[in-house]
Amino acid sequence: MYRKKLMRVCLTGVMVVSIATANVAPVFAAEPVEKVETESDSWDRISGEINFRDTDNNESIFVQFNNEKVEDYRWGDDPKDTYEVLPAETVKKYLPEGYELVEGIYSVAGGETQDSYFVYAEVKKVLVEETQDVKINYYDEAAGKQVAEVPVQVSIDTSCVNMAILTRYLPEGYTLEGSDCIIRDGYVYVSVA
Structure with missing residues (x-):
């Protein structure tokens, strides 16, 4: 007698679970996949400050940058040997007048908060002929x-x-x-x- 009741409860539970999942699936699928923002997508644009350092004159010029795209730079054979850099074109956009960039890699550091990143870029004064x-x-x-x-x-x-x-x-x-x-x-x- 208990076997029949137990069987009826089990079948009812299976039916409830199958109906519930059929009704819930469209709710989860309401947002298209291409619009879902992953954590890595949200951190590929950063804001912060560039330290343009003129080592010849021992001066620093700090310039704010906003919502700029970063790239991964790989420096070794191991895929783990990568770090984030600002592209040279982006750094040139913020370059102070009268200076030129010394070639280098503009690595991104900091980032305890979204707007606290900083980049170091060495510069030198452009020689202007008098x-x-x-x-x-x-x-x-x-x-x-x-x-x-x-x-x-x-x-x-x-x-x-x-x-x-x-x-x-x-x-x-x-x-x-x-x-x-x-x-x-x-x-x-x-x-x-």
Whole structure:
């Protein structure tokens, strides 16, 4: 007698479980698979700070970056030998004016919270050539008048102007008679005819 009751309870339990799972499955499948965000997907974009370090002048410039994609960099044969880096293109985007990057790997460190990552990037100042303004004074001695005055820029270390520059700006219809090409008080005097 108990066997029949026990059998009836077991069959009822099996039916309840099979019906319950059939009704619950569509609830779990409501979100498409491609939109499910995994933990690794949520951490591939980070925010933090880049330390641009000028080691020649012993200066640091800190620049904030937001929501940038990181990449895995593998440095050995073992797949475990990887770490996250910011791509060079991303680091260049935040590069301060007047500096250039020293080639390297821009590894990501920190990250106790989402916005606390930091990246170290070595930089050096871009050498800007200093120039001086010089005016080329073309003078027709036979006519006793100035024909043209042309402003040019030359290196600050230069004490004379190249003959190619003098002929490039020579006024039309004139020929070069002579010049010592030396800069005197910001002028180069050129005799033309």
